[in-house]
Amino acid sequence: MSKDNTDSEPDSADDADNSTAARDRSATSTNLDFDTMFDDSSDESQGLFDDLLSSEPIFENKEVLRPSYTPHELPHRTDQINQMATILVSALRGDTPSNILIYGKTGTGKTASAKFVSQELESTSQKYDVPCEVEYINCEVTDTQYRVLAQLANKFIEKNQARIESTIETLEEVRDYLESTDPDPISVSEGHSNKAAADEAAEIVSRAGEYRTVAAVDAEIDSLAADLDELEPVPMTGWPTDRVYSTFFEAVDYHERVVVIMLDEIDKLVEKSGDDTLYNLSRMNSELTNSRISIMGISNDLKFTDFLDPRVKSSLGEEEIVFPPYDATQLRDILQHRADVAFKSEALTSDVIPLCAAFAAQEHGDARRALDLLRTAGELAERSQADLIEETHVRQAQDKIELDRVVEVVRTLPTQSKIVLFSIILLEKNGVHNINTGEVFNIYKRLCEEIDADVLTQRRVTDLISELDMLGIVNAVVVSKGRYGRTKEMNLSVPIDETEAVLLSDSRLGDIENVKPFVQARFDNE
Ligand code: ADP
Ligand code: MG
Numbered sequence: 001m002s003k004d005n006t007d008s009e010p011d012s013a014d015d016a017d018n019s020t021a022a023r024d025r026s027a028t029s030t031n032l033d034f035d036t037m038f039d040d041s042s043d044e045s046q047g048l049f050d051d052l053l054s055s056e057p058i059f060e061n062k063e064v065l066r067p068s069y070t071p072h073e074l075p076h077r078t079d080q081i082n083q084m085a086t087i088l089v090s091a092l093r094g095d096t097p098s099n100i101l102i103y104g105k106t107g108t109g110k111t112a113s114a115k116f117v118s119q120e121l122e123s124t125s126q127k128y129d130v131p132c133e134v135e136y137i138n139c140e141v142t143d144t145q146y147r148v149l150a151q152l153a154n155k156f157i158e159k160n161q162a163r164i165e166s167t168i169e170t171l172e173e174v175r176d177y178l179e180s181t182d183p184d185p186i187s188v189s190e191g192h193s194n195k196a197a198a199d200e201a202a203e204i205v206s207r208a209g210e211y212r213t214v215a216a217v218d219a220e221i222d223s224l225a226a227d228l229d230e231l232e233p234v235p236m237t238g239w240p241t242d243r244v245y246s247t248f249f250e251a252v253d254y255h256e257r258v259v260v261i262m263l264d265e266i267d268k269l270v271e272k273s274g275d276d277t278l279y280n281l282s283r284m285n286s287e288l289t290n291s292r293i294s295i296m297g298i299s300n301d302l303k304f305t306d307f308l309d310p311r312v313k314s315s316l317g318e319e320e321i322v323f324p325p326y327d328a329t330q331l332r333d334i335l336q337h338r339a340d341v342a343f344k345s346e347a348l349t350s351d352v353i354p355l356c357a358a359f360a361a362q363e364h365g366d367a368r369r370a371l372d373l374l375r376t377a378g379e380l381a382e383r384s385q386a387d388l389i390e391e392t393h394v395r396q397a398q399d400k401i402e403l404d405r406v407v408e409v410v411r412t413l414p415t416q417s418k419i420v421l422f423s424i425i426l427l428e429k430n431g432v433h434n435i436n437t438g439e440v441f442n443i444y445k446r447l448c449e450e451i452d453a454d455v456l457t458q459r460r461v462t463d464l465i466s467e468l469d470m471l472g473i474v475n476a477v478v479v480s481k482g483r484y485g486r487t488k489e490m491n492l493s494v495p496i497d498e499t500e501a502v503l504l505s506d507s508r509l510g511d512i513e514n515v516k517p518f519v520q521a522r523f524d525n526e
Contacts, residue, residue, distance in 0.1 A: 058347045058382050058389060065342050065375035067368060070115050075337060076330045077109050083321050084117045088294075091132045091258040092125055096285060096292040099316050103302050104323025107366030110298050111264055113323070118262060131257035133159070139269035145277040148269065149244045150234040152261065156251035157231050163255070164228050168221055170200075174207045175217045227254075245280060249288070256290045266297040267304040275308045282315040325365025331357035334367050335374055343378065348389045352377065355394045373397050406494045409471055410502045415509075416456060419447050420464045422503050422512060424474060424492055429500075434489040436479075437462055451508055465490060473499075 063069055074081065080102075090097040104110050118134040125132035135155055142148050211217045231251075234244050252259060261281065263269065269277060278295070285292055297316055305313045326334065335353045356377065360370035376397035381389040413421065423443035427435045441458045448455045456464075465488060469476040476490035492499070503509050 058343060058378050058386075060344050061342055062375065062378070064338050065371050065378075067371070070112055071338070072116075073337060074109055074113055074116060075333045076326065077113050077323075080109075080321055080323055081113050081117060083319075084113070084296075085120070087319050088117065088121055088260060091121065091260060091294065092128065092130050094130065094258065096258060097260065097294040098318040099282065099294055100296045100319045100321060101305070101317045102296065102298045102321045102323065104300070105302075105325055105364050105366070106300050107360075107364075107368035107370075108323040108325055109367060110300075110323050114262055114264065114296065114298060118260070121260070131255070132260070133257055134260045134262060136262045136264065138264045140265040143269055143272045145273055145280070146239075146241055146244060147236070148263070148277050149241070149248045149280075150236060150239075153234045153244060153248035153251050156248065156254070157233055160251055160254045161228065161231055164224050164231075168224050168228075170204065170207070171217055171221050171224070174204050174211060175214055175221070177204050177208050178211070178214050178217065249284065252284075252293065253288050253290050257292075259291060259293045260296060261293055262296045262298065264298045265300065267299040267301040270304055270307055275312050278312045278316060279309060282312055326361070326367055326370075327365060328354070328357045328361035331360050331365065331367060331370045335370055338371065339374065342375075343389075346388075347378075349391065351391050352389050352394055355391055359394070359398050369401070372401055376400055403495065403498060406473070407498065407502050409473065410494075410499055411505075415453060415506070416460075417464050417468065418503050418506055418509055419451075419453060420444055420461055421468060421473065421499070422509060423447060424468075424490065425496060425500050425503070428492050428496060433491065435491070436487045436489050437465065438487065440465065440490075447512060451511060453508070462488065 064071075084100065084102075087100055088097045102110050102114065115136065118136060121132065122134055135152060137148060137151060139148065142151050211220065232247075234247055239247075263278075266278075278297070281293065281295055295316060305317060308316070332353055335356055339348060339353060353374070356370050356373040359373055360366050363369045373394060374397075377389050377393040380396050380400070381393045384393075386393070410418075410421070420440065423440045424435060426443055427439055432439065437458065441461050444461055445455055447453075465474065465476055468474045469490070473492070473494050474490045475493045476488045478486055479489050480486050504512070
């Protein structure tokens with residue numbers, strides 16, 4: 001779960017031992033918004049917040065611990081950043097950089113490094129006035145060929161529009177200059193004597209020399225205005241894909257430039273919609289006349305190229321850069337850098353950062369997890385009105401984040417899986433241990449009838465149980481029953497009350513509580 005879902009969560013640590021409160025809370029989805037609103041308005045309110053305000057705050061600047069913050073310094077990523085820069089510098093020389101594929105598990109700094117490099121590339125290109133542009137697309141959000149091409153097309157259409165409009169403005173001044181009898185070019189730019197104005201005036205004079213006559217300038221303005229009229233943004237649905245593609249193609253090729261297209265979470269795009277997008281993009285250079293594109297793909301999944309067409313694979317992977325997981329020492333450095341800015345001095349005991357780093361190092365060296373832990377530990381300390389963040393806050397933060405993860409996984413399960421999971425919970429609540437598939441299936445069937453859901457076969461239910469096992473929600477083992485064949489035996493591996501509360505917050509499963517007496521009766525009879 002890469003999503004940051006700790007921000008808007010109410011303080012579940014407080015409610016953890018009170019299942020009714022937990023259930024009430026998750027039954028009303030508006031509660032979440034209410035909590036966020038609560039936070040935001042805290043600085044304007046009176047009375048209610050006085051106590052909270054008067055306690056010495058722990059944070060100096062919490063923003064720098066949030067996932068949305070892009071750090072200016074990325075310790076332990078110098079090698080990877082230099083590799084990217086070495087490849088992309090071609091773009092500043094007007095050549096096409098090799099395509100790059102970046103791999104690494106979540107939280108290894110891929111997105112942060114790529115964004116850092118792209119900002120540097122664009123600012124350098126402006127400094128030396130070379131036409132080089134970077135477009136960033138997050139394919140977890142933009143996950144079909146249509147949407148990727150439409151988003152790219154629209155970005156370039158916007159840029160072309162801005163460019164054409166400013167050229168027309170300049171040409172109008174050129175025409176005015178040609179029409180006027182005033183020989184002093186400076187007056188064209190309203191007499192400003194600064195350098196920008198002087199440059200502009202010089203450009204106008206030089207262009208006037210090119211066009212010579214007012215008629216020639218007017219013809220050029222008309223032709224640009226016609227181009228402007230033709231620029232039609234791509235709607236978010238509805239066009240045939242080849243029309244979207246050719247619109248994008250024309251928009252990029254409208255003038256000379258090198259374009260670097262960053263496709264972040266590229267594995268999600270390929271998983272959802274195959275490799276057509278990459279195939280089409282990687283072939284474009286042979287047909288473009290004015291511009292060149294270079295693709296930078298970023299993947300969390302190390303094996304995703306196995307699913308690619310061999311041509312796409314070799315084109316995309318011209319250069320490969322690996323982002324290895326951080327170890328605990330590196331995570332400490334990263335955390336220390338941020339903590340210096342995020343917290344008041346002396347707000348942390350000395351074991352807080354090493355413990356956050358150690359927990360996150362176990363979690364495949366994930367810097368995002370490390371930062372989440374540190375921020376959540378700070379929030380928990382703040383809420384308990386402590387003066388210091390201590391080791392216990394980090395441990396509570398670890399539990400809270402883990403619980404949030406479970407809640408998120410359960411909340412987004414398909415309805416059928418939720419019914420299966422609820423059956424397992426009912427069995428556990430009635431004291432059944434080592435629950436077998438048959439027992440689950442019997443309860444599952446009754447639940448489905450109660451809420452008018454389709455009843456799947458026992459084989460499908462067994463598959464759904466395997467999925468729950470893979471998600472870490474249940475722990476299932478296959479046991480042999482001798483000549484009676486094999487069955488699965490399972491136990492719940494997540495906190496039962498919180499999980500139940502999440503299931504009951506689903507509108508379809510909400511009514512299931514009425515079924516409890518019948519389930520209870522079943523056990524009583526047995
Ligand atoms: P990825 O894209 O590999 O999943 P991100 O680049 O999103 O990882 O990094 C996750 C979080 O950790 C972000 O908040 C990022 O700012 C931070 N981060 C990652 N690597 C570093 C680093 N070397 N220095 C500072 N912060 C980092
Ligand atoms: Mg990323």
